[in-house]
Amino acid sequence: MPPLTCTLIQTNLHWEDKKANLAMLEEKITSIKHKTEIIVLPEMFSTGFSMKPALFAETMEGETVAWMKRLAAQKKVVITGSIIVEEEGKYYNRLIWMLPNGQLGYYNKRHLFAYGREDEHYTAGNKRLVASVKGWKLNLQVCYDLRFPVWARQTPPPSEEKAAGGEANGTEYDVLLYTANWPERRIHAWKTLLQARAIENQCYVIGLNRVGNDGNNIYHNGNSMVVGPLGETLYEKLHDEDIFTITLQKDSLQETRQKFPFWKDADKFFIADA
Numbered sequence: 001m002p003p004l005t006c007t008l009i010q011t012n013l014h015w016e017d018k019k020a021n022l023a024m025l026e027e028k029i030t031s032i033k034h035k036t037e038i039i040v041l042p043e044m045f046s047t048g049f050s051m052k053p054a055l056f057a058e059t060m061e062g063e064t065v066a067w068m069k070r071l072a073a074q075k076k077v078v079i080t081g082s083i084i085v086e087e088e089g090k091y092y093n094r095l096i097w098m099l100p101n102g103q104l105g106y107y108n109k110r111h112l113f114a115y116g117r118e119d120e121h122y123t124a125g126n127k128r129l130v131a132s133v134k135g136w137k138l139n140l141q142v143c144y145d146l147r148f149p150v151w152a153r154q155t156p157p158p159s160e161e162k163a164a165g166g167e168a169n170g171t172e173y174d175v176l177l178y179t180a181n182w183p184e185r186r187i188h189a190w191k192t193l194l195q196a197r198a199i200e201n202q203c204y205v206i207g208l209n210r211v212g213n214d215g216n217n218i219y220h221n222g223n224s225m226v227v228g229p230l231g232e233t234l235y236e237k238l239h240d241e242d243i244f245t246i247t248l249q250k251d252s253l254q255e256t257r258q259k260f261p262f263w264k265d266a267d268k269f270f271i272a273d274a
Contacts, residue, residue, distance in 0.1 A: 001250035004136045004175070007036040007077075008235075010224045010242045012212030016056060018046045022067050028243060029071055029079070036245050037133055041081025042179055042210040043143050044093065049181040049214060050084065051121050053091035057084045060106075068098040076100045078133060081179050082109065082142050090123040095142050095179060097131050105129055109142040110151055118144075128271070130173050136250065137173040139203075143180035146193045146207070152176055154201045154263065155270060171263065174253055177206045181214070184221040191223060198227040202257050204248050211241060229256045 009028055014020035029039060043049065046064050047056045058064055064083050072079045078099055085094040085106075093109040108125025112118040128151070129140045145151055154171045176197055182190045190207065198205040204226065211222040226235040226246050235246055257263070 001135050001254075003247045003249050004038070004134060005036045005245060005247045006038040006040060006206060006226075007032055007243065007245040008040050008206065008208045008224050008226075009042075010209065010211060010222045010237055010240075010244070011042065012241060013042065013045065013048045013210055013214070015048045015215035016050050016052065018056065018064065021046045021048075022064065026067070026071060029075060032075070032243065032245070034245060036077055038078045038080065038138075039075070040177065040179060040206065040208045041079065042208060043082045043181045044084060045081040045179075046083050048210075049116070051117055053084050053086065053121050057086035057091050059086060065096060065098075065104070068096055069102050069104075072098045072100045073102065078131075080140065080177070091121060092125065093118070093122050093142060095129075095140055097129065097140060105131055107140045107142070109145065111144045111148050113144045136175060136248075138175040138177050139173040141176065141178050143178065143182060146178050146180070146190070146197065149197065149200065150269075150271065152197050152201060153269075153271075154203070154266070171202065171257065173201075173203060174250065175204045175206060175248065176201060178208070180207065180209045181220060182209050182223075183218045184223075185219075187221060187223050191225065194225050194227050195231040195233075198229055199231040202229045202253075202260070202263065204228060204253065211239060229253055 068079050080097050082095040085092045095107040097105040107129035110125045131138045194205050194207045207225045209222050209224050210220045221239050
C-alpha cells in the first residue's frame with residue numbers, strides 16, 4: 001500500500017470575516033510546493049467558531065464550497081475542513097471533503113458543544129463519513145466528537161469478517177481525523193484523547209486545531225498533533241501558526257495491528273442512527 005501524505009494548516013482565523021479568511025488560507029495553500037494528497041483546515045475555517053449561523057451560513061452552492069473546489073483542482077489535492085451550511089432551513093457545522101475532480105463528501109458534526117450553546121444554533125448529524133484516498137480509509141470528525149469514543153470506535157464491516165472467515169483485521173479505517181477550534185484551557189483533554197483514540201482504534205490520528213484569540217477572547221494554542229497507532233506523538237505544534245506535512249506509512253500500521261491484534265478481543269456492537 002502506498003504511503004499517504006497530509007498537510008496540516010494550523011492558523012489564526014479572522015473572526016466572522018469570510019473574505020479575509022479565504023484570502024489568507026488561499027495564500028497558505030498556494031505556498032505549499034511539495035507533494036501532498038490532503039490539506040486539512042480548521043473547524044469553521046471561514047468564520048471561526050461562530051454562533052451566528054443565520055448571518056454566516058452558506059449553501060452547498062455557495063462561495064466557500066466553490067473556493068474549495070477551485071483550489072482542490074488547482075493543487076490536485078483533497079481539501080477538508082468545516083464550514084457553516086444552511087440546508088432546508090437547518091444549520092450544520094459541516095465538514096467538507098473536496099476531491100480534486102470536484103466531487104465531494106460531507107459530514108455533519110454529530111456532537112454539538114452544549115457548553116458553548118452550539119446545540120441551540122445547529123442541527124446534529126447522525127451519519128459517519130469514512131473517505132478513501134489511495135486505498136487508505138479516513139474517518140472524518142469534528143472537534144467535540146473527540147470526547148465520545150463510541151462514535152469513533154472501529155466497527156469492521158460484516159462483509160469483511162465473512163470474506164475473511166471471521167478473521168478480518170478488525171478495522172474499517174486507517175486514519176481518524178479531527179478538525180477543531182479547541183481552547184487552551186482544556187488542551188490537556190485534547191492531547192490525552194487524541195492519543196487514546198489512536199491506541200484504542202489502532203490507527204493514525206490527525207488533530208488539527210487553530211491558534212489565537214477568537215471573537216469571544218478565548219485563546220487557542222493549537223497543539224495540533226499527529227499520533228501513531230501505539231499512541232506515539234509524530235508531530236505536535238504549540239502556539240505558532242504552522243504548515244506541516246507528514247507522510248504516513250501503511251506498512252507500519254499493518255505491522256502494529258498484526259503484532260498486537262487487540263481487535264480480536266473487542267466488544268461487538270453497532271452504532272444506530274440518531
